[in-house]
Amino acid sequence: xxxxxxxxxxxxxxxxxxxxxxxxxxxxxxxxxxxxxxxxxxxxxxxxxxxxxxxxxxxxxxxxxxxxxxxxxxxxxxxxxxxxxxxxxxxxxxxxxxxxxxxxxxxxxxxxxxxxxxxxxxxxxxxxxxxxxxxxxxxxxxxxxxxxxxxxxxxxxxxxxxxxxxxxxxxxxxxxxxxxxxxxxxxxxxxxxxx
Amino acid sequence: xxxxxxxxxxxxxxxxxxxxxxxxxxxxxxxxxxxxxxxxxxxxxxxxxxxxxxxxxxxxxxxxxxxxxxxxxxxxxxxxxxxxxxxxxxxxxxxxxxxxxxxxxxxxxxxxxxxxxxxxxxxxxxxxxxxxxxxxxxxxxxxxxxxxxxxxxxxxxxxxxxxxxxxxxxxxxxxxxxxxxxxxxxxxxxxxxxxxxxxxxxxxxxxxxxxxxxxxxxxxxxxxxxxxxxxxxxxxxxxxxxxxxxxxxxxxxxxxxxxxxxxxxxxxxxxxxxxxxxxxxxxxxxxxxxxxxxxxxxxxxxxxxxxxxxxxxxxxxxxxxxxxxxxxxxxxxxxxxxxxxxxxxxxxxxxxxxxxxxxxxxxxxxxxxxx
Numbered sequence: 001x002x003x004x005x006x007x008x009x010x011x012x013x014x015x016x017x018x019x020x021x022x023x024x025x026x027x028x029x030x031x032x033x034x035x036x037x038x039x040x041x042x043x044x045x046x047x048x049x050x051x052x053x054x055x056x057x058x059x060x061x062x063x064x065x066x067x068x069x070x071x072x073x074x075x076x077x078x079x080x081x082x083x084x085x086x087x088x089x090x091x092x093x094x095x096x097x098x099x100x101x102x103x104x105x106x107x108x109x110x111x112x113x114x115x116x117x118x119x120x121x122x123x124x125x126x127x128x129x130x131x132x133x134x135x136x137x138x139x140x141x142x143x144x145x146x147x148x149x150x151x152x153x154x155x156x157x158x159x160x161x162x163x164x165x166x167x168x169x170x171x172x173x174x175x176x177x178x179x180x181x182x183x184x185x186x187x188x189x190x191x192x193x194x195x
Numbered sequence: 196x197x198x199x200x201x202x203x204x205x206x207x208x209x210x211x212x213x214x215x216x217x218x219x220x221x222x223x224x225x226x227x228x229x230x231x232x233x234x235x236x237x238x239x240x241x242x243x244x245x246x247x248x249x250x251x252x253x254x255x256x257x258x259x260x261x262x263x264x265x266x267x268x269x270x271x272x273x274x275x276x277x278x279x280x281x282x283x284x285x286x287x288x289x290x291x292x293x294x295x296x297x298x299x300x301x302x303x304x305x306x307x308x309x310x311x312x313x314x315x316x317x318x319x320x321x322x323x324x325x326x327x328x329x330x331x332x333x334x335x336x337x338x339x340x341x342x343x344x345x346x347x348x349x350x351x352x353x354x355x356x357x358x359x360x361x362x363x364x365x366x367x368x369x370x371x372x373x374x375x376x377x378x379x380x381x382x383x384x385x386x387x388x389x390x391x392x393x394x395x396x397x398x399x400x401x402x403x404x405x406x407x408x409x410x411x412x413x414x415x416x417x418x419x420x421x422x423x424x425x426x427x428x429x430x431x432x433x434x435x436x437x438x439x440x441x442x443x444x445x446x447x448x449x450x451x452x453x454x455x456x457x458x459x460x461x462x463x464x465x466x467x468x469x470x471x472x473x474x475x476x477x478x479x480x481x482x483x484x485x486x487x488x489x490x491x492x493x494x495x496x497x498x499x500x501x502x503x504x505x506x507x508x509x510x511x512x513x514x515x516x517x518x519x520x521x522x523x524x525x526x527x528x529x530x531x532x533x534x535x536x537x538x539x540x541x542x543x544x545x546x547x548x549x550x551x552x553x554x555x556x557x558x559x560x561x562x563x564x565x566x
């Protein structure tokens with residue numbers, strides 16, 4: 001099965017034989033790809049028990065845990081990469097999770113849905129209600145996305161916290177698009193960060 | 196010609212000596228064990244199964260005293276998660292126990308039972324004895340070591356003591372050290388045994404009058420810790436036993452009393468009181484971090500063993516926090532580890548009972564090892 005587009009970018013960019021922690025690893029699709037294609041030593045953390053069980057059954061090393069509370073258990077620079085794919089906006093304190101991410105990993109990949117994409121803006125502008133789109137299919141009361149973020153919000157946060165951007169990719173659906181007006185055009189963003 | 200070292204109901208006497216953590220030695224060393232399945236040609240499919248406090252080697256065979264099926268038949272057998280069509284499963288009785296391995300009931304050099312002359316042993320002593328058994332069986336590295344509760348303590352000790360012999364370690368409903376509460380419950384049990392007038396300093400084997408009343412109370416107290424409050428409430432509530440109203444006496448009015456009395460009584464038929472003292476002591480002394488400079492992570496530093504740690508949400512004897520403590524140390528040491536807290540209503544005993552999720556995890560984790 002093909003990887004989700006943001007995961008495919010991450011899988012492509014990671015150096016072979018790296019040590020990787022995938023936070024919010026889901027069913028382990030990215031970890032399995034990194035193990036099989038990049039000979040990575042991949043570890044995972046996942047909240048959902050069924051997903052953890054599925055990962056273990058695939059032979060992956062995954063811990064049932066919460067990005068908000070359990071990242072503190074890892075030593076500094078334990079991984080070449082820490083990955084947070086479409087999980088940042090679901091955490092209680094994205095800022096603290098970002099701190100942990102860049103402490104544990106020498107580099108970090110962060111991907112998230114861009115809340116400033118024009119369809120979402122229009123939906124809010126003309127619908128007057130919290131947007132429900134293909135990318136963000138949940139309703140306001142049952143969404144796991146409790147900290148919606150835009151590309152410009154994220155860039156501002158990065159700049160204010162002395163984090164360096166080593167790479168950035170923007171997606172509309174499955175397609176990579178240019179960085180121009182990304183905050184308006186992109187549905188998803190992927191950032192490669194380091195301190 | 197079948198290899199007589201493998202099969203059900205095996206017993207081995209090794210010359211030893213086995214040097215014990217407490218300073219003494221044990222020689223000779225008897226080890227009763229069972230094996231299931233066939234060891235493959237390159238001896239790479241052996242799984243060591245470590246039993247719990249009152250468990251034994253009869254993991255998937257009929258118990259010789261109770262006539263009941265083995266204690267983990269739902270997990271071990273052909274086509275089961277620990278698949279004896281693929282793996283050669285070895286389950287030894289721990290030393291200190293009373294099912295054929297050296298213990299207080301064994302005869303000392305003077306031809307009389309050791310009783311309390313048996314040396315105090317540790318979990319690591321049990322593991323060292325198991326290593327001697329594996330040497331005898333010609334098994335170097337184990338495909339996996341698996342155990343729940345005290346069995347999990349042995350698994351952790353295996354991984355820490357013989358890291359190159361353990362390719363995968365599965366630790367279920369266990370802990371890396373006994374807590375004050377764990378020790379406290381065990382002390383209640385030990386005091387119940389030693390307060391029984393039949394105990395007589397452990398010297399009771401000659402006249403058939405064992406401290407059964409004390410051992411039964413010990414079992415009753417311990418049994419409560421193996422269940423959850425929810426489980427007890429669902430199973431018994433405040434229902435009365437074979438009567439329609441309270442008797443205003445001290446019979447077992449309540450079903451839960453009757454159940455515990457039965458558990459205590461039936462236990463005395465299959466277990467030796469002195470063994471109960473020795474094995475609970477070994478568990479109380481267990482603190483894997485203490486053996487490694489106070490840092491649990493040191494026990495596993497540089498380990499290439501694959502670990503899987505499983506806890507149950509209703510287990511208050513070895514709660515999830517204890518498993519997380521193990522996982523934390525394994526992470527700090529960089530070992531490959533999986534962890535999950537499964538949901539089951541049965542408390543600590545969940546690892547022995549019908550929890551399909553556990554079956555999937557065990558199967559998945561073992562299969563991921565490549566066999």
